[in-house]
Amino acid sequence: MNRKIKDFPMIKHIVLALFLVFAFYTAVFGAVGCDLNDPDRDVARLFPESTGYKTIYTSILKKGGETLLTTVETRLGVKFQGIYETIDVPYTIYEIFTNKKKIGYIHGVNQKGQFGGIQVFLVLNLEGTIRGFYIQKMTSQYAGKLRDQKFGKQFIGLTIKDFANYDAVLGKSSGKVDAIKNPAPEAEADFRAALRATKKNLILMDEFVLSAQPVQSSEGGTK
Amino acid sequence: MITIFQVAYKNLFRKKVRSLLTMVGIALSAWVLVSLLGFNRGYETSLNRDIDNMGFQLMIMAKGCPYEAATLMLKGGTGLRYMDESIMKDIMKESEVEKITPILMSAVFDPNKGANGGIAGYFGVEPKSFAEMKPFLKFRQGKWFTDTNSHEAVMGFEAAELEQREVGDMILMPEKNVQFKVVGILDRTGTQDDGTVFVPLNTLQKIFNRPNEITTIGIKLKKGVDSGHLEEKLYKLPDVQIVSLAQVKDTIMKLISTAKVMVLSIAIIAIMIAMVGVVNTILTSVWERFQEIGILKTIGAMPWDVFKLIWMETLMLCAIGGVLGIIFALTLSRITDIVMRRILPYAPGGGLVLIDLKLIVITLIGILCIGLLSGIYPAWRAGRIRPLEAIRGEAGR
Numbered sequence: 001m002n003r004k005i006k007d008f009p010m011i012k013h014i015v016l017a018l019f020l021v022f023a024f025y026t027a028v029f030g031a032v033g034c035d036l037n038d039p040d041r042d043v044a045r046l047f048p049e050s051t052g053y054k055t056i057y058t059s060i061l062k063k064g065g066e067t068l069l070t071t072v073e074t075r076l077g078v079k080f081q082g083i084y085e086t087i088d089v090p091y092t093i094y095e096i097f098t099n100k101k102k103i104g105y106i107h108g109v110n111q112k113g114q115f116g117g118i119q120v121f122l123v124l125n126l127e128g129t130i131r132g133f134y135i136q137k138m139t140s141q142y143a144g145k146l147r148d149q150k151f152g153k154q155f156i157g158l159t160i161k162d163f164a165n166y167d168a169v170l171g172k173s174s175g176k177v178d179a180i181k182n183p184a185p186e187a188e189a190d191f192r193a194a195l196r197a198t199k200k201n202l203i204l205m206d207e208f209v210l211s212a213q214p215v216q217s218s219e220g221g222t223k
Numbered sequence: 224m225i226t227i228f229q230v231a232y233k234n235l236f237r238k239k240v241r242s243l244l245t246m247v248g249i250a251l252s253a254w255v256l257v258s259l260l261g262f263n264r265g266y267e268t269s270l271n272r273d274i275d276n277m278g279f280q281l282m283i284m285a286k287g288c289p290y291e292a293a294t295l296m297l298k299g300g301t302g303l304r305y306m307d308e309s310i311m312k313d314i315m316k317e318s319e320v321e322k323i324t325p326i327l328m329s330a331v332f333d334p335n336k337g338a339n340g341g342i343a344g345y346f347g348v349e350p351k352s353f354a355e356m357k358p359f360l361k362f363r364q365g366k367w368f369t370d371t372n373s374h375e376a377v378m379g380f381e382a383a384e385l386e387q388r389e390v391g392d393m394i395l396m397p398e399k400n401v402q403f404k405v406v407g408i409l410d411r412t413g414t415q416d417d418g419t420v421f422v423p424l425n426t427l428q429k430i431f432n433r434p435n436e437i438t439t440i441g442i443k444l445k446k447g448v449d450s451g452h453l454e455e456k457l458y459k460l461p462d463v464q465i466v467s468l469a470q471v472k473d474t475i476m477k478l479i480s481t482a483k484v485m486v487l488s489i490a491i492i493a494i495m496i497a498m499v500g501v502v503n504t505i506l507t508s509v510w511e512r513f514q515e516i517g518i519l520k521t522i523g524a525m526p527w528d529v530f531k532l533i534w535m536e537t538l539m540l541c542a543i544g545g546v547l548g549i550i551f552a553l554t555l556s557r558i559t560d561i562v563m564r565r566i567l568p569y570a571p572g573g574g575l576v577l578i579d580l581k582l583i584v585i586t587l588i589g590i591l592c593i594g595l596l597s598g599i600y601p602a603w604r605a606g607r608i609r610p611l612e613a614i615r616g617e618a619g620r
Contacts, residue, residue, distance in 0.1 A: 037337040037338060041338075
């Protein structure tokens with residue numbers, strides 16, 4: 001028997017309600033910032049000894065405007081480009097604590113990859129040395145290789161000084177950065193994007209926090 | 224010569240804190256009232272705009288598809304129901320139909336979207352009929368596909384923003400490892416189109432090995448036709464279900480009606496509390512000025528003069544509180560919007576709280592009426608004070 005769906009008012013309402021979930025799902029999209037998808041879980045995973053964190057929201061516009069933008073671009077060696085690298089793009093800095101003692105930072109940046117935006121997070125100690133590298137999002141056939149821990153381990157111990165000579169345009173450097181091996185030679189563009197994102201991340205952290213006055217912070221989640 | 228208005232105004236300033244607190248009470252209730260009424264208007268306006276922006280009034284889906292459409296976003300494109308494209312011929316025969324457009328929804332799981340992966344959804348559309356259905360879609364960059372079989376993509380504004388794509392860039396469909404060239408980026412519409420990646424229908428059918436199959440047909444009706452009559456006819460088609468966007472609207476309104484009743488109840492309670500506060504403040508003020516009112520009467524003030532004076536004080540309290548509340552509502556409407564979005568099961572795009580001049584005037588008149596009502600009893604008691612008893616301080620308070 002082929003009964004009409006309108007014969008079941010309750011079902012019809014459920015159907016329509018579910019339809020809405022799909023038809024109007026635009027609300028899931030937000031600003032072009034770069035946050036950890038699940039900060040409570042991710043902070044605990046990236047900083048196992050942490051007991052809590054604070055979240056700082058800032059931007060180049062807030063911290064120094066055009067002057068800072070010029071400084072960052074000069075240090076990066078390339079102009080910012082695209083809607084995800086503008087002066088007002090929000091940045092989220094996670095200050096990590098063990099009890100009340102600050103022990104480091106987690107900070108992510110957006111970076112244009114070969115097939116869409118990638119999100120590169122750095123786990124830093126208080127001096128700004130990388131102690132963890134995490135690509136949260138990347139679309140590529142070879143994303144698995146670049147998101148693998150083996151690739152990330154190559155960044156541990158590096159600082160902004162090591163990246164100072166990295167040419168974000170040519171993808172060339174000397175010293176420790178040059179020693180970072182691309183696990184997927186077919187994805188050279190994404191490999192370079194990851195390095196550029198790392199340099200940008202370190203520069204921003206240096207300008208925002210490490211060589212600057214403390215910025216206003218707000219209490220975040222705790223373990 | 225000093226007027227009643229000036230006397231009332233000065234009286235209110237004699238007990239500044241008490242007057243201020245009463246005004247704040249009125250302001251808060253006015254704020255809730257304006258925000259609620261503004262929300263009622265804003266929500267419906269936004270919902271109508273969202274539905275209009277869908278471009279079609281009816282959607283036909285394979286039976287069970289809306290369930291699957293919801294799960295598509297949760298676990299990928301598994302289990303979707305499909306219809307044969309040939310059904311479009313039957314639909315076009317109906318005299319009420321102006322235009323139709325076929326859509327194939329598909330989604331793939333991208334394990335590299337975050338720690339647990341995520342779903343990437345695609346809409347396969349016919350550029351000609353889809354664009355005709357939605358003439359309001361404007362391109363920020365580029366244009367529609369050049370070929371219905373091409374590997375080209377048009378991205379909604381937010382999809383392009385999140386994926387950091389521009390015209391000329393390549394996007395990759397995970398799982399299938401198929402590349403598309405971005406040929407167009409749409410302007411922001413405030414609808415689901417903002418987060419959608421559109422690709423040619425034929426191409427998507429080939430990639431997912433679904434030749435001549437679709438998931439949805441959008442139907443635009445001729446002006447003035449009865450959609451119910453058409454729905455009755457379309458129900459006769461085998462294994463399809465009709466989703467009328469008028470029904471969708473009704474369903475949403477039903478879904479949020481509980482929330483609206485709750486907020487309305489809160490507003491009514493807030494107004495009642497404010498009314499009691501006003502009565503209490505004015506009555507206390509009358510008792511405190513018992514002898515003063517008696518003296519006023521001995522020097523010639525009539526009961527109606529005293530009544531007017533006290534009534535004027537009430538009215539001023541309510542008017543100032545009401546204006547403050549309206550200012551709160553206007554300046555904090557964005558916050559109200561955010562809170563409502565968190566509470567409601569579904570919120571359309573655009574502003575949810577719409578406060579216009581008409582609403583402001585209606586609310587202000589409402590608050591003043593409440594003020595006048597609240598002032599009647601204290602003013603009446605004040606008017607009844609007997610001068611000699613008041614001066615002797617013997618009146619039964």
